[in-house]
Structure formats: C-alpha cells, structure tokens
Amino acid sequence: MNVEASSPILLFDSGVGGLTVYDALRKVLPQAAVIYAADLAGLPYGTKTEAQIAARVAGLLGRMSERFRPRLACIACNTASTIALGMVRDVLEIPVVGTVPAIKPAAALTRTGTIGLVGTDATIRQAYVDDLEAKFAKGKRLLRIAAPGLVEAAEAKLRGGTVDPALIAEVQGGLAAMPGGSGIDTLVLACTHFPLLGQELAAAFGPEVALVDGAQGIARRIAQLTEGQDFARGSTNRFVVTGPIAGAAGLEAALAARGFGPAEGF
Ligand code: DGL
Numbered sequence: 001m002n003v004e005a006s007s008p009i010l011l012f013d014s015g016v017g018g019l020t021v022y023d024a025l026r027k028v029l030p031q032a033a034v035i036y037a038a039d040l041a042g043l044p045y046g047t048k049t050e051a052q053i054a055a056r057v058a059g060l061l062g063r064m065s066e067r068f069r070p071r072l073a074c075i076a077c078n079t080a081s082t083i084a085l086g087m088v089r090d091v092l093e094i095p096v097v098g099t100v101p102a103i104k105p106a107a108a109l110t111r112t113g114t115i116g117l118v119g120t121d122a123t124i125r126q127a128y129v130d131d132l133e134a135k136f137a138k139g140k141r142l143l144r145i146a147a148p149g150l151v152e153a154a155e156a157k158l159r160g161g162t163v164d165p166a167l168i169a170e171v172q173g174g175l176a177a178m179p180g181g182s183g184i185d186t187l188v189l190a191c192t193h194f195p196l197l198g199q200e201l202a203a204a205f206g207p208e209v210a211l212v213d214g215a216q217g218i219a220r221r222i223a224q225l226t227e228g229q230d231f232a233r234g235s236t237n238r239f240v241v242t243g244p245i246a247g248a249a250g251l252e253a254a255l256a257a258r259g260f261g262p263a264e265g266f
Helices: 019-028 050-068 078-091 103-109 127-136 148-158 165-176 194-205 215-225 252-257
Strands: 009-013 034-038 072-075 114-119 141-146 186-189 210-212 238-241
Touching: 009 019, 009 050, 019 034, 019 194, 019 215, 034 050, 050 072, 050 078, 072 078, 072 215, 078 127, 103 114, 103 127, 103 186, 103 210, 114 165, 141 165, 148 165, 148 194, 165 194, 186 194, 194 210
Parallel strands: 009 034, 009 072, 034 238, 114 141, 114 186, 186 210
Antiparallel strands: none
C-alpha cells in the first residue's frame, strides 16, 4: 500500500486503556503519527451488550476512518476486539489490528498450569476467549474474573486519583477463592486499562505471580504490518474523545507526557 508519511495510525478504545498499547507502540515506532480515539461517551463497554458494543464500535470506526484517513486502525480494547473485530474488518478497507487476551503467552509462561484472567464482564463471557483457551491453554486451568471497578479505577488514576486497595483485593481474593485458585502463577490482564494498575496488582498478587498483557505483541504486529512504510509525525499526536471534551479533564499531564496535544472533540 502506498501511504503518505504523515498518515496516522488510529488507536481506539472506550477510554484511556489503549494508552498502554500506545506506550508500547511509541517504543517501536516513535516516528508514527498517532490519533488516539477514546469513546468516553460510550465508556464503559464491559457492562454493555454484544449488540450495543458491535454497533457502536463498527459505526464509530467507520466514521473515524473516513475523517482521519489512517493507514491502519488498532482496536486497543479487549472488549471491543473480542466482539467486533470481524465486523470492523468488514467495514474498513485498511488493516485492523485487534487486542485479544494474552492467553497464548500466559500458557507458555505458567509453571503451575493455573492461569488467572481478569477482564470486563463482556470479555470474559466471549466465545472468542473460549476459543483462545481451547487453542492455547489445553490441559491448563484458566480461571476468569470480571472486574468492572478496575476500569473506573484506571480512568481515575490517570487523572491523578488514588486507587482503592479494596478493589484490587477483591479481584485477588475472588480468584484465590476459586477451585485451584491458590495455584495461579500467571495473571492475564485482559483489559487494556489494567496495566495502568500494574503496580497495585503486582503488590496484591505478590512476586510469584507474573502479570501478562498483550501491548508489546500488538505493537510488534503494527510494526510488522507497516514495515517499509515512511513515517513522519507532526510535533504532537492527537487525542480525540466522543462526548463533551470535559470528559478528558484531568488527563492533561498524562497526555502531555505521552506527546499528545490537548484533547479534541470528535
Ligand atoms: N479497555 C477496554 C478493554 O480492554 C474496556 C473497558 C470498558 O470500557 O469496559 O476491555
């Protein structure tokens, strides 16, 4: 594909979780122009139905793709990817990279054979996750837990808020209480928001539990798909939000530190 050097990569999430993918992408493609789109008007996705998520994500990505003309789009959200990746690929004419729970690397890493997986309510019930488990974690035990409170906590943390330790303890305790749960040595962070709480999760689960997420793998995949293309980013990357721009209030420092200009409305 012949693409302009300034043509952006579009990263999409319901909120700030996809910034964990952005951070990894920036390390491998520092010169790439990025437009980060946060669907704050639709946040959270994890408590919505499959139909609501699919319609919203496919519709928004279609419109965003027309407006921003990206060379590639990345759905930096496990919930949206496990539900709508196929649909979005049908709608867009550019490569679309999804974010799916890192069960494969976790299965390669576990020594006890017991893996925990923390995601949104919508993600953990997807057949997509059942398929990943059947394909990559055969003979292992995969224990899933939903943690909708952590999405909110990650949004608040990036805006300077403190994280309620009870929320983290609830996830750790919930997994430990499941049959075989005390054997967990690997935890899949199956929501892009959760690596933002990496420190808190690592402290609660202890040093014997490895935390695994997909951000680096996604960044590598994007680099692979754009290999040989020219990149020239402007002075800042763009951060756009659905709904009122005030929804991004408090994110100024986190955005500036990552090389984004002030939030814009979509
Ligand atoms: N960041 C999203 C994910 O990876 C979803 C958070 C939400 O909107 O519930 O699943």
